[in-house]
Amino acid sequence: MTAGGSRGRRSGEARHRERLLREQWLAARQQARRWAGASEGELHVAAQLLALTARGWRLLVDRGWPGGRTAHADMLLVGPGGVFVLDVKNWPSPPDTSGGRLRADGEPRDVDAEKLLAATHATESAVASLGMSPVAVHPFMVFAGHRVDTRLTRVRLLGEREWASALLKEQHRLRAETVRALVDHLARTFPDHEAIALAEAPPPPPDEQRQEESDDGLFDLDGLREAAFEEALRAPMEQWMTFLHPDQVALVRRNWAGPARISGPAGTGKTVVGLHRAAHLAQRTTGRVLYVTFANNLPRVQGTFLKALSPAVADRVDFRSLHSWAQEFLHDCGVPFRLHSEKSGTAFSFAWKQVGRDSCLSEVDPGHNYWKDEIDHVIKGRGLTSFEEYAVLDRRGRRSSLRRPQRQAAWELYEEYETQRRVRGVHDFNDILSLALAEARRRADEPRYASVIVDEVQDLGLVGVRLLRTLVGDRPNGLLLIGDGQQAVYPGGFRMSDAGIDIRGDRGQVLGTNYRNGKEILDAATDLVAGDSFEDIDGARTSGRRDVDLTYHGGQVVRVEAPTAAEHDQALLAALRELPPETLADCAVLCPSKRALGDYQRLLERAGIPVFPLEQYDGRPVDAVKLGSYHRAKGLEFKRVYLPDHAASLTHDSRPPELAAPETARERDELARSRLFVAMTRARDVLWLGTIRRRGDER
Ligand SMILES: Nc1ncnc2c1ncn2[C@@H]1O[C@H](COP(=O)(O)OP(=O)(O)OP(=O)(O)O)[C@@H](O)[C@H]1O
Structure with a gap:
């Protein structure tokens, strides 16, 4: 017409x-x-x-x-x-x-x-x-x-x-x-x-x-x-957006006398409950609500959902990533800082060369990344300030046990890093959180928020959680921690009790119905991590295979194995090309590393397939395949998820296995499986798993 x-x-x-x-x-x-x-x-x-x-x-x-x-x-x-x-x-x-x-x-x-x-x-x-x-x-x-x-x-x-x-x-x-x-x-x-x-x-x-x-x-x-x-x-x-399971609604409306926690396996509606609760709290109070998560792109998506869910209160809920909020807060309070990841990285490389590389640390793990993680996630991430604290610390989430001389060497590396960082006059992300925590404590009598909801809490460090708790204390309906330890994608860990958070009685809730994944998809993802028990932030050790009720019994896992990278990539393109163009918007291609991201971006663009970076995605429909890292896919979901060369993410470590102590290698493997598990559980209807059987072919 x-x-x-x-x-x-x-x-x-x-x-x-x-x-x-x-x-x-x-x-x-x-x-x-x-x-x-x-x-x-x-x-x-x-x-x-x-x-x-x-x-x-x-x-x-x-x-x-x-x-x-x-x-x-x-x-x-x-x-x-x-x-x-x-x-x-x-x-x-x-x-x-x-x-x-x-x-x-x-x-x-x-x-x-x-x-x-x-x-x-x-x-x-x-x-x-x-x-x-x-x-x-x-x-x-x-x-x-x-x-x-x-x-x-x-x-x-x-x-x-x-x-x-x-x-x-x-x-x-x-x-x-x-x-x-x-x-x-x-x-x-x-x-x-x-x-x-x-x-x-x-x-x-x-x-x-x-x-x-x-x-x-x-x-x-x-x-x-x-x-x-x-x-x-x-x-x-x-x-x-309107109807939930009555148990979910009960959580949305519940009056909690102090901090509360919602956990549950992937796809069980934790974020959905969190968003409805944010709207509900904003409706009931005159104060603002802060909704925080770790990833940078997720707050934009969640903000878009809340606007659709409850436009009337959307302007009273601040969606922020932890670090961007902390920077904004310091800026508002007039606290000077100079965040510089690159110069901080150089400071660490210097420190490693000077006191780390040739020390007893390499007996535990010769890779400098392991020790960078130790500083980021254990020493600074937990806000340690003295060797005495570190010497007796239960290093949660780290598989290798360190003897006293090794801890001394790690502490020396940390101190050298701090010296090098100060010489360069820069801060790292952990410094930003520590500065913000100190400032928030100084201003504890100027409440900024009525409530703080933390999503994907397992990705936050202890200092981050302490900071958010300081904003609302233990007041009724003040702090809600949402997350799932099985989906931790960073090393290290903490317990809520380490942050002085005491969750009692009905303030700890577990969701158990998966509303997202087809059965075949969830089974494939669960098989991957079934042998990896994990400790959640409440301190409970849980088996990798968990009881979940399914609401969706369809779903399909497509496994493609190709002898060369070129054939594998052609299979990926063929799978995307056979879809009607209007369905590309519901597809995501996820990659484990920046390098793989660059490779697949070029591949798709050369093939004329429209691509949209997950980094920029804000939850509104875009007529293009979403492309991003496993990390960037956290908290999101897509009808069809494509994981090219996915097995490589489990064996990406190029060092000969005999060089790393078995515990650190095991920790790395578990983390890699966790990340892949997160990527796999983003799929609702179709999960495409590509494997290259022989490596070394030109792409
Ligand atoms: N009561 C419900 N009825 C129908 N669908 C629901 C319901 N609750 C949640 N969902 C669906 O389940 C999907 C998963 O929910 P949500 O993202 O909140 O889970 P999650 O537990 O936060 O997941 P993850 O930990 O894997 O990020 C949502 O996108 C939504 O479509």
């Missing part, structure tokens, strides 16, 4: 919709007169409500409305945009919300907002048992006879002309059958409310009457029409 043709059709549809809307509106006004005693403004609101019922919205009205306002809520309205708890006000003056208080005619009216919020919480509880997240329940205060559009914490205050279009503009969440089920459930839960709908629309009124009615100035037909058109264009949101 030509563009002109479709424009013509759309304007025909528009005229039809407008006529329908007017008819429904007129019928509604007639029917609204049944509320004897209602003011003209209330009648007007009632008529709009009834008109909405003709558009698939369902209405439960307090039997006493208008007048008796002691019941939970004047009205509950359920439709594609969610559940709306309405309180209709017939105040002579418009509301005043200055200073965060509700007033009218100079009189305080906060109690009205509190009542509406109480009704909203009761409604949230009622729908929570069906698995509905509190993000889909919206309190609206509607002012008959006034033009208003503002917000007081969570409550939206809207005039009689504004409220209906605001409601139609809400993101679509519910299908018609869900709306019906919710209303039936709410009607049973709130027997004081009766379901009301527009009686069958009367025949269209004569033109003159239509003109007179639409000119009465009460019904903002333009706004409503515009919202109704937008409404028709938008598809319902993904299921998990």
